[in-house]
Amino acid sequence: MEHGNEVLRIEHLHKEFEGNVIINDISLTVHKGEVIVVIGPSGCGKSTLLRCINALEDIQGGQILLDGVPVDRTAKNISRMREKIGMVFQSYDLFPHKTILQNVTLAPIKVQKRKKEDAEKEAVELLDRVGLADRKDDYPRQLSGGQKQRVAIVRALCMHPDILLLDEITAALDPEMVHEVLEVVLSLARSGSTMLIVTHEMAFARAVANRILFLDDGRIVEESADPKKFFACPETERAGAFLKTFDYE
Amino acid sequence: MQSLGLDVLFKGSNFIRLLEGLWVAVRISLISVVLSIVLGIPAGMLMTSRSRVIRALFRVYLEIVRIMPQMVLLFIVYFGTTRVFGWDLSAEASAIIVFVFWGCAEMGDLVRGALISIPRIQYESAAALGMNQLVSFRYVILPQTVRRLIPLSINLITRMIKTTSLVMMIGIVEVLKVGQQIIEANRKASPNAAFGVFATVFLLYFLICWPISTLASWLEKRWA
Numbered sequence: 155m156e157h158g159n160e161v162l163r164i165e166h167l168h169k170e171f172e173g174n175v176i177i178n179d180i181s182l183t184v185h186k187g188e189v190i191v192v193i194g195p196s197g198c199g200k201s202t203l204l205r206c207i208n209a210l211e212d213i214q215g216g217q218i219l220l221d222g223v224p225v226d227r228t229a230k231n232i233s234r235m236r237e238k239i240g241m242v243f244q245s246y247d248l249f250p251h252k253t254i255l256q257n258v259t260l261a262p263i264k265v266q267k268r269k270k271e272d273a274e275k276e277a278v279e280l281l282d283r284v285g286l287a288d289r290k291d292d293y294p295r296q297l298s299g300g301q302k303q304r305v306a307i308v309r310a311l312c313m314h315p316d317i318l319l320l321d322e323i324t325a326a327l328d329p330e331m332v333h334e335v336l337e338v339v340l341s342l343a344r345s346g347s348t349m350l351i352v353t354h355e356m357a358f359a360r361a362v363a364n365r366i367l368f369l370d371d372g373r374i375v376e377e378s379a380d381p382k383k384f385f386a387c388p389e390t391e392r393a394g395a396f397l398k399t400f401d402y403e
Numbered sequence: 404m405q406s407l408g409l410d411v412l413f414k415g416s417n418f419i420r421l422l423e424g425l426w427v428a429v430r431i432s433l434i435s436v437v438l439s440i441v442l443g444i445p446a447g448m449l450m451t452s453r454s455r456v457i458r459a460l461f462r463v464y465l466e467i468v469r470i471m472p473q474m475v476l477l478f479i480v481y482f483g484t485t486r487v488f489g490w491d492l493s494a495e496a497s498a499i500i501v502f503v504f505w506g507c508a509e510m511g512d513l514v515r516g517a518l519i520s521i522p523r524i525q526y527e528s529a530a531a532l533g534m535n536q537l538v539s540f541r542y543v544i545l546p547q548t549v550r551r552l553i554p555l556s557i558n559l560i561t562r563m564i565k566t567t568s569l570v571m572m573i574g575i576v577e578v579l580k581v582g583q584q585i586i587e588a589n590r591k592a593s594p595n596a597a598f599g600v601f602a603t604v605f606l607l608y609f610l611i612c613w614p615i616s617t618l619a620s621w622l623e624k625r626w627a
Contacts, residue, residue, distance in 0.1 A: 237533030261532035
């Protein structure tokens with residue numbers, strides 16, 4: 155694990171919804187270049203954790219700091235903060251009325267006020283990296299799920315975020331498309347992107363993670379800086395039971 | 404077979420008169436449609452309001468419009484208001500008021516439907532890209548809403564054009580009324596005129612509405 159600059163710090167995060175505690179006192183620090191994979195059973199709060207970091211959910215306690223600045227959904231600077239936090243969702247929510255290139259360049263041009271030519275040049279380069287430069291003038295409906303998800307990753311990357319949040323980005327994909335998307339994420343990890351990833355793909359988690367967080371019932375039950383060891387023999391019984399559900403014997 | 408009674412159309416200026424009547428119908432619906440769109444968009448946005456009272460008020464308004472026959476509304480506005488409120492409304496003004504009252508509610512409901520049909524994730528992914536509400540509405544939400552709205556509102560326009568056939572009941576001489584007048588005037592000379600004239604009126608409505616509804620289904624397919 156690298157100990158470099160701190161990018162994200164979460165302190166005693168607490169989130170409730172209609173009286174249910176979703177996130178119960180989670181603290182976490184993410185350093186530059188780290189890839190943290192969050193796993194756990196459905197409903198354990200892992201997706202909510204990512205949504206809180208991007209201030210898509212209101213929180214009832216604790217705080218989230220990005221480069222030392224609080225991420226607060228009610229604050230005036232929230233759009234500026236979100237520019238630095240890239241997020242990719244499960245349902246590859248591209249903008250259906252825009253072409254692939256327009257999807258990718260809309261925010262750089264309209265939010266970051268970058269020159270159209272510069273934004274497009276970079277977009278095409280990044281699309282090329284995920285093998286989709288030739289689809290730039292197509293509309294999202296003409297692409298497969300895996301292709302759309304790769305575009306969604308590029309769309310987030312074009313904003314040059316300090317951290318990338320990936321929320322179960324392969325959960326809605328056909329199995330043969332999962333691989334092409336995860337390849338992209340692996341190459342991002344190798345090139346030093348800071349990422350917080352929620353996934354159900356255990357083999358992928360083991361391959362990509364510097365650190366594993368196992369969540370259950372809104373808490374961090376186990377944290378491991380040695381993913382191989384974690385998947386081979388987890389320390390907590392709860393994590394062991396969870397991992398067993400992926401085995402068929 | 405008897406004569407189809409088309410001959411009266413070529414007597415004097417009869418056909419021109421029919422076209423003038425058609426223009427009256429089209430004019431009333433055009434003005435009403437434009438006003439309905441202008442008022443219907445804010446109405447639709449209010450229909451998605453967080454306030455329960457505002458939503459309930461618009462719900463009642465929409466129900467009234469849908470339940471009440473347009474003809475009764477026309478009678479109330481044209482005949483009813485004259486003495487009670489002392490309003491001296493022309494028949495055409497009354498017709499436009501009724502059509503806008505109706506169109507604004509229907510248009511508002513279409514706008515409401517289009518707005519809520521945009522998935523929440525679209526708002527969220529715009530926000531996640533650092534767009535503020537204004538940018539997100541302008542570039543992400545509004546274009547998608549308009550695309551859903553245009554085919555639906557075009558259908559509303561054709562319904563309005565067809566419903567203008569009611570305004571002859573408050574004395575407006577539009578295409579259907581002109582047709583009746585022509586038939587009456589030629590009852591002796593061309594007793595079969597009713598078929599020819601009404602069939603022509605039917606064809607005129609078709610010629611106006613058909614391109615419009617074709618456009619609607621073309622847009623619907625293109626933007627689906």
